[in-house]
Amino acid sequence: MSRSHAPALPDRARVEEAARWLSGRVVRTPVLNAPAIDRLAGARILLKAENLQTGGSYKMRGAMLAVGRLAAAGHTGVVAQSTGNHAVAVALAAGRHGLAATVVLPVDAAPVKVARARAAGARVVLAGTAVEERLAAARQLAAADGHPLVDAYDHPDVLAGQGSASLELIEEAERAGTPLDALLLPVGGGGGVAGACLAAAGTPIEVYGVEPLGCDSLARSLAARRPTPVVPAPTIADGLRPDCVGDLPFAVARDAVRGVVRVDDDAIAAAFRLLLLELKVLVEPSGAAGLAGALRLVTGSDDPDGALRPPARPGGSDGVLRVAGVPGGSGGAAPGRYRTVGVVLTGGNVEADVVARLATGPVAGLVRMEGVAA
C-alpha cells in the first residue's frame, strides 16, 4: 500500500506555520456548542464548524496551502483525487491561484460534490470506487499534463493545513477556559486525524479517530502496525469510504492517536439530526460521524469493539491491542472521564434528498434522548 516516498513527518510547528499562512485566506470558522448536546453527552462538546468553510469542508485548508505552494513554485495546473471534498477544495484553491485543476472522483461520488467541483471550474474525471483506481487515473492525468498531484492525505501540506482546524479549536477552547480533554475527527484517508495529532502534540489532549463500521482501515492499521486496507462496507458517510488510510497519516497517527471509535449508520444519522435540529447546522454524514463517535466515547458504550486503543507508545509498550476500557472495562470511556471534548465538523456538502431522508426519524441508536432541549 505504499503510495509515497517516505516524506519527512510534519510536526506541530508546521501546523502552526500553516495556520498563520491560512489566516485571512480561509474562513476562521466558529466553535459552536449546544446545551442539548452537552446534556446528552454529560460533557461539554465543542464543535468546530468547518462545514461553514469555503467549499463546504475543512479540505479547503490543506488544498489552499498545497496549491498555493505549487503556484508559487510556478506550476500552472494541479491534479487531485478524492471522494469529493478534497476535489472541490483543490478546484477552488486552483481557481484562486489561477491554476488549471483536474480532479478524479469515484463513480459513486455524492452528486453535489461532483457539481461543486465542476462549478469551481475543474475538469472532473470519474474513475472506479477504490482509492487505487482513482490514484492510477490521477497519476496518468498528471503525467500527461505535466502537472503535480496534490494527494488528499499523503501530503505534508495537506496534513498541516487540515491540522490548522484542530489547532484553532484547541486554542479557542483554551482561551474560553475549557481546554480540551479529547479531540475527535472522522477518518477517511486519515489526513484530518493525523493533523489533529500534530496540533495536539505536547498537550494532554487525547486524539481519537472515528470510523464507520466496516470502513475501519485506521483501526485495523493500528492493530497490524502498518497501513491495512479494508473492503469498505456500505455507509451513509460517503467521505469515509477510502479503503486504506494513507501512509503519511498512518506514520503520524500510529503512535500519537489514542484510539478509534467505530460507529454505525444509525449513530451517524442520529448525530446528523442532533447537529441539524439542536446546533442548527447542516453537516454531511461523514462530518456528523465525529459527533457520533464523541457521544459514544463519553457515554461509555458497552460495545467491546466500540473504542480501540493502539498499543502504548514504543518504550512503554506491552504490544497488546486493548479496548479503551476503564474500570469495569468494556468499550468506550468511563462517563465523566472527559469534561470537554472537541469535534471537528469536517464538512457540509450533502444532497437535498439525503437531508430530507435523514431529517426525520428518532434521534436514537446512540444515547437516550429524553428531555432534550436547547
Place this chain on the structure above:
Amino acid sequence: MSRSHAPALPDRARVEEAARWLSGRVVRTPVLNAPAIDRLAGARILLKAENLQTGGSYKMRGAMLAVGRLAAAGHTGVVAQSTGNHAVAVALAAGRHGLAATVVLPVDAAPVKVARARAAGARVVLAGTAVEERLAAARQLAAADGHPLVDAYDHPDVLAGQGSASLELIEEAERAGTPLDALLLPVGGGGGVAGACLAAAGTPIEVYGVEPLGCDSLARSLAARRPTPVVPAPTIADGLRPDCVGDLPFAVARDAVRGVVRVDDDAIAAAFRLLLLELKVLVEPSGAAGLAGALRLVTGSDDPDGALRPPARPGGSDGVLRVAGVPGGSGGAAPGRYRTVGVVLTGGNVEADVVARLATGPVAGLVRMEGVAA
C-alpha cells in the same frame, strides 16, 4: 390597538448599553457569508446567524435583558406571550435568573417551540391564534400571579436587546471593511426591525422590514401612519403571523425604516433551501424570510407591491406612499444600488418534518439559480 402606556422611545445609546450588558450573557453569533448567495444577489450578503443563539433565536437577547432587570428588581416570576421564540427565550432567561415563567402561545404554535418552552421549565398556556387573545390570557395570568408581563415587542428592553444583534452585525461589517448599505429583518411584532432602526441610527444604512404577503401589518401601518392590524394570511413563516405591529416598534420604525419588502411562501422556501444547502445552517422560515426579502430588494423585483417606502421624514415629507423605486421605478431597488446588505437570521426553531418538506424542491420563485455553487 394601543397596548402600551406611551413609554419613552429607546435610542441607539440604549442598544449599545444592552449590547454591553449582554456580552458574555448571550452567544456572540457569527456573521456568515456564502459565495453562492452573493453571486445570486449580485451583492455581498452578510448573515448574522442568530439561529445559533441560545434558545435558537435572537429573542434571547431582549428576554435576557428584560428578565434580568426584573430579577434585579426583586420579581420572582414573569409572564410572556408570543408565537413561540420569545416564549422560549423568556423561559430560558427566567431559568437563568431563578424566576418562574408562564408563557402563552397560540393554539397553532410550532410544536418544537411549545416543547422547548416546556423543556426550559416554563408553564405553557395555549390561547387562541391572535395577539389580543394571547395578551388577554397573559394579562390575566400576570394579574393572578402578581408577576410582570414581558411583552414580546412593546418593551424598550426587548427592542434594545434585539437591536444588539443588528449592532453587532453593523460593527462587524465595518471592521471587515464592508460596511452595510442596507439591513433587513423579518417583521412579526416589529421588535427586531425597530431594534435595527435604533442600531443603525446616525448611519447611512437603510433598514427594511420583510413581511409575508398578507401578514404585512408594518407595511399597512406605515401607509396609514398608525398601527394597523391585518387578518393574517396563512404562511410557512409561523413567527411572522402577529396580526399587528406593536405600538412601540411602530413609533420607532415609522420615521426610521426605509421600507418593507413583501415575500411569498415560495420565496421564503427558496431562501430556506439556500441557507441550508449553501450556507449550511438551519434557519426557520420566519428567519429565512429576511434573506428572501434581501434577494428581492437587491435583484430589483418587478412587482410594484414588492418594496414600499414610507413617507419621507417629517419636515421634508410629501406625504405620499411610494414604491421604493429607482430610475425606471417599479418595485425593488436597482440592481447594483447596494454593495453590502446585512440580514439577521432571527431563528432556527423548526420541525424536522418541515425541514424534510422544504429541503427538496427547486430553489426558485425568487431569482434564477443556474450556475450556483459555493
